[in-house]
Amino acid sequence: MIVRGLNVWLDSQHVLRDVSLEINDGEAVLLVGPSGSGKSTLLKTLSNIIPSVIKGVVKGRCDPSPRVLGDVAMYIHQEPWFFVSTPYVWSEVVGFTKIKSLSGVREALGEFGLGGHVTRTTYTLSSGEIQRLAFLIAVNSGKDLLLVDEVSSYLDRRNSEALVRLAEKVVKEYGKTLLIVDHNVDLWSGVVSRTLYMSEGTLTEGVENPFSDALKHLSEDLSPPHQRGDGCLSIHIDSFKFPDAEEPLLSNVDFDVCRGEVVVVKGSSGSGKTTLLKIVASEYVKGGKAVKLRGSPGRLVFVPDNPLLYLSSPTPAEEVGREGLKYLEYVGLSSKAETPITKLSSGERRRLAMASALARGYEYVLMDEPTAGLDPLSKGSVLEAIVKASSLGTGFVIASHDPFVEMIANKVVSIERR
Amino acid sequence: MSVVKRLTDLIRFFTSLLFKSIFIHGDIAGRHVPTALNLALLTVQLLIARGGVHHMLVVLASITAVYVARDSHKVIRYAAVLALVPTGWYFLASLPFTLSLPGSGLIALRVFTVSLSFLCFFYFLNPVEISTLMKWLGLRKASLYPVFTWRVVPHIMQDAETALLVGEMKRVESWRSLAISVVTTDEYVSLYEEGTYTKPGYDPYFRYDLGHSLITAAILTALLTFHAVV
Structure with missing residues (x-):
């Protein structure tokens, strides 16, 4: 050719x-x-x-x-x-x-x-x-x-x-x-x-x-957030299986996430990372008993791997509201405040979801694969935004297979399918 | 509990139920029965369901037999719960007219039987067979549509459920979450078009399962005999 x-x-x-x-x-x-x-x-x-x-x-x-x-x-x-x-x-x-x-x-x-x-x-x-x-x-x-x-x-x-x-x-x-x-x-x-x-x-x-410079930057500059806020959330799942499955997908999952902390849930494809976040979100909404949310669950939100599904307004400015415009600046999106969300890239949508979560005052954010499909430069900006957001007191539970995400983790929870 | 939350819960519940009733399972031999035979079974079930209570009970027994004999007994409960939706509606809507619980109960039982018959038919409908039939009828280009629909619908439904879950956590109106699902679907249309453009032309091929076809034919024969005798 x-x-x-x-x-x-x-x-x-x-x-x-x-x-x-x-x-x-x-x-x-x-x-x-x-x-x-x-x-x-x-x-x-x-x-x-x-x-x-x-x-x-x-x-x-x-x-x-x-x-x-x-x-x-x-x-x-x-x-x-x-x-x-x-x-x-x-x-x-x-x-x-x-x-x-x-x-x-x-x-x-x-x-x-x-x-x-x-x-x-x-x-x-x-x-x-x-x-x-x-x-x-x-x-x-x-x-x-x-x-x-x-x-x-x-x-x-x-x-x-x-x-x-x-x-x-x-x-x-x-x-x-x-x-x-x-x-x-x-x-x-x-x-x-x-x-x-x-x-x-x-x-x-x-x-x-x-990408050697960007990778060097990621390796050297990324570090977990240092300040832990008040309040923690304990997540405990005895056992979870899909209605018609023979074997449970998750069993004995037990970890804490505190405000200002980043907890990374890692595991191979199909190990149940996304399912874990979804059932925590779902149980939080319906107040179910399959997941024990000990301590004060505070306000919790879930950001799916397709961040578009998180957003609910046509532009970033409307998504964060007038009071939340400062958070757009925080995640480097102030120049895109009036851009329709359909025109934003995947990385930009993820950062917008984070700004929206900050603007709405969520204490805990569950994020699924926040760096999937991003080059090391864009990855760096998303991870830096997460560290910044956690320094404001937000606790993150992130499901990811990306080793760079582990660099900002205060705690790593490993789940593997038996 | 706010009206918005109730509505969102309800939409999420039915989305998940519809997903489980029709799309969740992989292909099974029980789905390799000619659609013509399934259609004949549905027609006879609908004809019998026009009769009294015991007629409807026979139809319900035949539906259960079809699900069990074709290795899909787990689906019955999802289909039954889904069929209860129009059943409940017709029961309540008919009460002011019948002014009788047994009268409305009979209407509800008929609606339940008919709904379950249709759900059973749709569950065992094999899109690959429809595609193959379309190819035989000379509609080769359009033969991708049935299988593609079965592929895409669960993808979109699952996303709609996720958007509604997030919307509920964010405490935004359900229409906003549904609007995002529409935007996502619109993006998916272009992405599927890009993703499948270079694939070779679709050439469907389907094989019938003799054992399950014979079982279905036996249930159909039993129903026809009942219809003729009673």
Whole structure:
């Protein structure tokens, strides 16, 4: 694939500027860069999503043409659940590959680490499982170029490494070509032949690790909040299982969070971190007994991994109210006070949710995966905002698989599925 | 308890119930029965439900038999609670007209039976079969819609439930949470379009399960016999 002088405009904004690159058949290339630099735009242009699905102006030379590439390339979305279009694992494989027998489906799923999931509903698959399913479909449907966006965003270390091994297999055994967008350069170093760096829409080759300064800053400057406020909340769950499940998902979970403290709940994908936050939130609302909230629960709020679901007003200014405008400044969003929330990035929405929680005076905030999909720079600003908010007396319980989040933790609670 | 909280609780409760009644479980062999057979069963159940109390009890027994024989006994309670919603409504709404508890009770039992028959039909409806039938009818491009609906609806419902939970914690009006769910759905439409654009063309394929089809045919035959004899 040869690209020369590629320029892309979205909403009359010049997003890609004279991008040129060459990728050989069977090569794996990593593309890194800050959030908003144009990495996803490049992948979407190469797969003809821009301009076919997303309206935009594309100029430049591409061989083969984006229309041909659209047929041979497969784009795996940053949020991989948007890749799946059927309700069951087997129907996804049968519907989109040449495999039509159930025994063939079983064999293929086993090969991609999904054995035993034939009849499972796709809605319950984890991000890592969907990415493996996407690789399986690409390999068995004649797609030669895989464009994988923000591949490790929603994966813990173990699942990230498993996916890297699978990507290696897809390149070496099946001869597929991979263009991977990710923030974790070290993770991919053993698989990719080159690393490309994108900044403000332009592409540079041969960069060692463009995030080394940001990562150094994260490692050196982040630290847990120091001042503990008055009042603590004890969370205790004897046992929790979904209505039709055989085994409990959570049992004997017991920890305290005090105001001004950050408690991080860590565990691998599917271990029940999000469920833990949701049942605490749900029991708090209905005053149920499945969770014992000892001490004074105070005012508690839950910020889901999709922060849009937290927000309830059309603009940041309305979300925080007149009295809360200072908190927008606190999280670095004062310039976006009148921007519609639909136009904010994921990181900005998370920071807005935090400003809103501060403005509304919540004593405890339950946050799910606050750094998912963010580059180290944006990650730093979200984590700094959490530390600042906790210094004002807010207690945080954060579910995350991100090791950087642990750096601001006063306490780490580990939950693993037995 | 405020009206807003009651309303939010109610919406969350029914969202979760609908989710559990139709979408929560993975694929099972019991769902691999021809829709034509399920439709015939539903039609006969509705015909019999027009009769007296014992007719309706026979229909309810047949529904229970279908759920149990097709490995879905756990779903009965969710479906039954959901069916109680129109049942309760019709019971109360009919009281001023019948002025009799047994009279309204009979109406309520009929509504319950009919509702449960429909829920049972929808639970065992296999979207992959519908897609395959559409392909056979030459509607290949549109054949993705049934499976896609089954894929997307639980995603949206789960998010709506989360938005309502957060809204309740924030003590904001339910319409604000529902408005956010609509905005989220709108974003999802574009994201699904982006995410699935480069996938190969959808080519559905479906296999029927002989054992469960025979069981369903046997229940249908028993109901038809009852209908003919009684």
